[in-house]
Amino acid sequence: MNQTAITETSRTERAPAARTLAVAGLNHALHDGYTDLIYVLLPVWQAEFALSYGLLALLRGLYAGAMAGLQIPVGRIAERVDGKLILMLGTALSALGYLLAGLSGGILGLASALALSGAGSSTQHPIASAAVSRAYGKAARGPLGIYNFSGDLGKAAIPALTSILLVIMSWRHTLLLLAFAGVLVAGCVALWMPSLGKGRASKSTAASPHAGARAGGFHWLLAIGILDTAVRMGFLTFLPFLLRDKGASLPTSGFALALVFIGGAAGKFTCGWLGERVGTLRTVLLTEGGTAALILAVLVLPLTPAVVLLPLLGVMLNGTSSVLYGTVPELTPPHQTERAFALFYTGTIGSGAIAPVLYGLLGDALGPSLATAATAATALAICPLAIALARHLAEDPTTA
Missing domain, CATH: 1.20.1250.20 (MFS general substrate transporter like domains)
Incomplete structure (x- = not known):
């Protein structure tokens, strides 16, 4: 095999890994942005629904609690179901949660919608991190750093975008637009993320040297x-x-x-x-x-x-x-x-x-x-x- 053929083979092998990192990073940015945009909306919701500070903290806690509490069950499910499917459905569920939040007419509907969105976000960290790790193998440290960094980009961009949108439209229309962005990201996962397989499927083929x-x-x-x-x-x-x-x-x-x-x-x-x-x-x-x-x-x-x-x-x-x-x-x-x-x-x-x-x-x-x-x-x-x-x-x- 000549040098050109070797180079082309190497590029072919790297392409799925790069695509996995790009889609996982985009997904991370969306979910971390979804998590932090709540801080921008709390004053708006306080004025809209006449909420106390305790209830505002509860709204934030419902999202964070659902996200944190369901990560371990999601990790177990990923051992039996293709992680790509879980990640796509979780992202769509987060978007649906914000869609329902934008349509909510009271505090109970808003709280339920945020809990639903948090549950969708619980899929992101375990599935996407493992996907990047498997895609790059022993060279995963640097790509995982990029994946980690992408979340910070989302934390900066989405709350800032939300602040701008709130100047030109209502908070309900803003959430509908952000929910649509989540649907687009779920579509990117479906179209461009390589199949991740089941966690258990790696047991016999990816034995560790250490x-x-x-x-x-x-x-x-x-x-x-x-x-x-x-x-x-x-x-x-x-x-x-x-x-x-x-x-x-x-x-x-x-x-x-x-x-x-x-x-x-x-x-x-x-x-x-x-x-x-x-x-x-x-x-x-x-x-x-x-x-x-x-x-x-x-x-x-x-x-x-x-x-x-x-x-x-x-x-x-x-x-x-x-x-x-x-x-x-x-x-x-x-x-x-x-x-x-x-x-x-x-x-x-x-x-x-x-x-x-x-x-x-x-x-x-x-x-x-x-x-x-x-x-x-x-x-x-x-x-x-x-x-x-x-x-x-x-x-x-x-x-x-």
Whole structure:
């Protein structure tokens, strides 16, 4: 076979993987955007239905709870049903939920519609993550980082688009338009996503070369993911108050938060590739050690230098997540990849919901500065867990 033929074969093999990543990324952007556009709509719904803050929080919780609570069942179903079908139907269900929300005439209809949309979104993380992982095999770390990054694009784009649409049309018509976008994405999944097959079908054909090294490692990975999310959500809870105490105005605080989110998106994009090149252990030690050091620096520095550090802190805060997502397949039997991603995402989403409450109670008891310092201590506590995890990875912990 000549060089031209080899090149053409290589391109042919890469095409389905690239198509899987593109469709999974588009789907991730839609679902993460659907999740966060609720924040834009809460004030609108409060005025429309005369809702209390408690009921507004309940609406948000219904969506998040349905999404988080159904991920593990979805992962199990994917072991018996083609993941492509589940992903397509889940995306269509999310769109249907927002369609019904736009047609709702009261709080009960709105709450039911949001729960339905959240249930549809429960399919996205376990199925799409596993699809990208299987498509790229041992080279999946970088693509999983891109997939992770695509969710941030959706979080930025869809709420911003919603804010613009609310200026020129009613919220009901806005949701109908966004629901139509969801139907289009479901169509993209149906037309362009390669068949994913059943999770169990991979059991006999995708044996791991490092199965012995994997035993017992997933629980360390899950623990790191839970603590890493807790650090991120806890710090972001206190950041506006820290900036206020340094003399920041409201616009300055908003700008500072934007810097953190921009850095976070960059961290998700780059750290997946970094983990592939220098190893999980080195990358996690770098990001968590950097997170702790930068949090303490933001605590003690005056306003201007603290704000300057925030983009780099955002990289460190979010960068670990891409490394962890890329490690899930290495610690999981191939036929249980969807189940493992479902469990991992359920743990991290649950941590994101609980951690602000716990750190908030700590802030009430000790003050925001000491509570923020506690988030830095939590980041450092991840380092020994990363060393324990490295013993279960294919990479040599003494060299990675």
